[in-house]
Amino acid sequence: MSSVLNSRLDVNSDAFRANRDAMTALWEEVAAQLAELPVVGGQSKVDRHRRRGKLLVRERIEALLDPDTAFLELMPLAAACTDDPIGAGTVNGIGIVNGVECMIGGTDMTVRGGSANPHTVAKGMRAFEIARSNRLPMISLSESAGADLPRQADIFVPGGAQFRNLTRLSAEGIPTITVGFGPATAGGAYALGMSDYVVMVKNRAFAYLGGPPLVKMAIDEDVDEETLGGAEMHATTSGLADYLATDEMDAIRITRDIVEHLNWRKLGPGPSMPADPPLYDPDELIGCASADVRVPFEVREVLARTLDGSRFEEFKPLYGDKLVCGWGSICGFPVGVLANNGILFSEESEKGAQFIQLCNRTDTPLVFVQNITGFMVGTAAEQGGIIKDGAKLINAVSNSGVPHFVLMVGASYGAGNYGMSGRAYDPRFIFTWPNHRIAVMGPKQLAGVMGIIARKAAASRGTEIDEDTLAEQTGMLEALVESQSTALYATGRMWDDGIIHPRDTRTVLGMAISASHSNEVSGTGSGEWGVWRH
């Protein structure tokens, strides 16, 4: 591939500096929350945990990982902008254990005693989905106080899926390893029961359907915890535990040994292109995107700092130029890129649909770079068939078989989110930049639309509109939507897999793409028809 992107970015320009400063300020907000994460349960809880001789969940993960390798924590700020603690009391991420990319999960016992809230459940479900779709062995570093009982109504029914998911993973040939570090009561006990491999830490891990008080209540039996469900009992008597670990580090050693004997083999191809870094400094990504999503920016500047060697073979550069399509590679993995350089017209939609089909024929994963305020509206667009053309794009996105990766570098409004493989379209991963905005439409437009409807309604009723009240209502609405469309709000709802610093874009996408190659990478195949030229 000989075409190389030529950057025109002026890092000394006022615009770059303004964007850089604004993005930096947004990132600092994110960074502050990330920094708080390891002790979000409170220092006293952390101290108490350590006083019991236990490692913090991230310390366990550090010990589990291969030395000097990276760890991509996913949804770290789940439950941000909610009443639940950020992180939702668990850690999930992809890391390398004995050379195998694994989905690693763990409970943070310092956060409300490791109890699960609805965000915890949702985060766990998403982690399962990532493990399943990318075929990643799943390691759960487990201990839990069970459900956050006052909120059981929001947890109990959907939460049941986690046990089903465990055995479904196993059925699909994806190994599941659960390491008991502490209590596992009732449903939690099934997290062990449903796993392929169970390691339990002696004198620390317990598993029972009902604890001693419940046993006393139910059948009037006096029994101590160790006899009822201790690690040693399960290793010697019940057979629930396959391995009895002396202590936490021993449990981690055993877990690494288990992964070693899996003889794991990735089903997707390895990297096949040169993985040289971009020609342009990824640190400059901080000033590439407009801090104000209403100001357009050249998305090729992002690609020039993300693709290997800044190489990009553009497809149909002269047609539908507001959707930049083309081929490149990220960390050696070939990818097809669809990147917004403005709104989607009929031409852009058709071009995108054609490109997605082409990439499916060559089993090329797709990277969507979203900065989209929507499909074009208006008479000309409608009469030009924007709905049916947009439908072609959404059709192609929906039925594409190759892995999709989404990078949010600005706006993600309206059906543009769908056409560019938003969350509902099951991309393997979505990562966002701190300036990301996501909503059905821009807050100002939304408030304006509401204003127009209010006036229309008033007119049809024949009543006067109170301009002050309307201004106040639309202003409040705009502010509400604005606050609900920020990157932090979005990641708190787990609409994405995490906010990343722009300079880490290539690293994070590389890790995600590599992990997705644990599974087969195949498109829709030759199919019934040839590739449609729309």
Place this chain on the structure above:
Amino acid sequence: MASLKRLLIANRGEIAVRVARAAHAMGMEAVGVYSEVDRTALHTEVMDSAVALGGRTAAESYLRGDAVIEAALRTGCDAVHPGYGFLAENAEFAAAVAAAGLIWVGPTPEQIELLGDKVAAKRAAVDAGVPTTEAVVVTADSDPRDLPLPAMVKAAAGGGGRGMRVVTDRSDFRSVVAAATREAEAAFGDGTVFVEPLIESGRHVEVQILGDHHGNVVHLGERDCSIQRRHQKVIEEAPSPGVDAATRERLCDGAVALARGVGYRGAGTVEYLVGADGTIAFLEVNTRLQVEHPVTEAVWGVDLVELQLRIAAGEELPFTQDELSPEGHAVEARLVAEDPDAGWLPSTGRITSFHIDTAGPIRVDTGVGVGSVVSSEYDSLLAKVISHDRSRDVAVGRLGRALRTAEIAGVATNAATLAAICSDEAFIGGTVDTAYLDEHPEVVHGVGATGDDRIAHALAAVFCLHRTNRGADHNWAFAPSGWRNVATQGQRRTMSNARGTDASDSIQVEYVVRDSAAGSLTGATVAEVRLGPFPEPDDEGLLGPDDRRVARVVATVSEPVGPSERRQVSLELDGISRSFAVESGAPGVLAVFGTSGSTAWFQQPSFAEREATEAASAPVSPLPGSVVSVHVAPGDEVHDGDLLVIVEAMKMEHRIEARATHTVAEVRVSAGDKVDAGTALVTFAD
């Protein structure tokens, strides 16, 4: 005059290589001999041809005189050079060589016989007017009243310190002499011992002599071999810094007189002990080339092996005493495969790295190289490292540097000890005696790298491991080292100088890589490093303040080369850059070579080595059955393998044994009880 064309070298190791070099320089062919162990040894390789002697031990190979002579005859050799050790001072062998029609490179059998007997040698020395103290042959029954105290008891047939004992109290005389006699009898087959006054704080000084077939005898000055460990020479030099001109003259004149007196032919050495008060005791004559001959060669500008060969061929000495004059100072260190930190235990194994910088210049006489196997069959000398300069200080300094920067891995050596001696004030001052190493135990363990030097050594090892780890990452090699989006701690490594050592000498390193080699022009890794014990929670669970030293490290690590995965490392620690070569042995084991010495590093495992799974702590019945007998009671301490209970089940008796050390807390069954599978029989208190 005979013309020598082909020389059989009846030896191994560095001296065989050394003799072959001289033979080659004279246009001769060199024929070697080798044992089974030495088939691929360096000395076998440098020969024009070599004859297999078979066998492993010295007795099975190099000490087999008949086999050696047969080898010489088979290969058409005209002369035999014995080197030192093995058959070099065996008069019978020398005679057999001559009887086989071969030229013996050395003194006559009669001279070997005479001078090899310490008592006879001493008599000859006294007769020739060699300055010495009196020696008296004794037995355990001798009258100790006339004994000069303290005295040294020696074996007449002895050498190498064996059979030597000190008597300080007259009442010990009988037992000491009896022990020395037994030892001499066992070691040499001759229990004759004699006593002579013990010279305390003495220097070991020896004079090199050469005599030819024409009655010419010269001396080549003295060597000082006072740095000894248990009578084994460690460092030798010429001239002696501890004798004055008058003493030197007496020593040399005496040596020449003795050689003349016996008509000595070839190279030999007259050994003396010189007391601090100037007392001179004649010790013995070595009728062969000495290990430490290179210092004499350096100072006198001669090749002693060449001269030996010329003399053997019947040539006259090419110089008279007047034509000879010494220049400068030469120092030699004996690099041996012995571990001073482990009580000088011989270290065996395959040499994975062997490099001594010869710039300066430095002379290295060695019989090993990379790939050589050091076995326990032969002596542990790996190499002799020699420097020569006008100034003794410079010669010593250059030798010290060559030893500090020596890159030897695969076996432990005394390089650090030798380097430490070279920088020790007492040695540099030239005032040391044979008790030096006993009185300066601090140099034994070497100075090596200390302070930031040592930390830099450890970091060089750490960042080589880092590089290896990154190279082993086949998934995310593109990612920055240890990348985290939620940062908690850095990458932690514990390095120590010995495997499984206690934490006292270990270095704990925690680093966060700020910028890694990928894509950088210099390939440097920039890291923020914390040095010191990892924070551990106290009883309250508090980590306390982190007062570890924070350093900035820039490590440039080259690609590995060769089987030892040698890497060049430039390590900048807080603005000071040091260069190292680092080699990897087994996983997590690294040898770091730097200008301040070499260090070995073992990465402490993150996980304790354990049995695959934890044994259940409480012994249980394996099957449903009945208890036959109980063998312990509460409070008993039991150990691995101790019988606790016998259970009969399925017509078999099952012995239930302890698997570790425990104290019995409770015995839950008694004889005759029915038990189910899994029933706990005994519980332990711990």
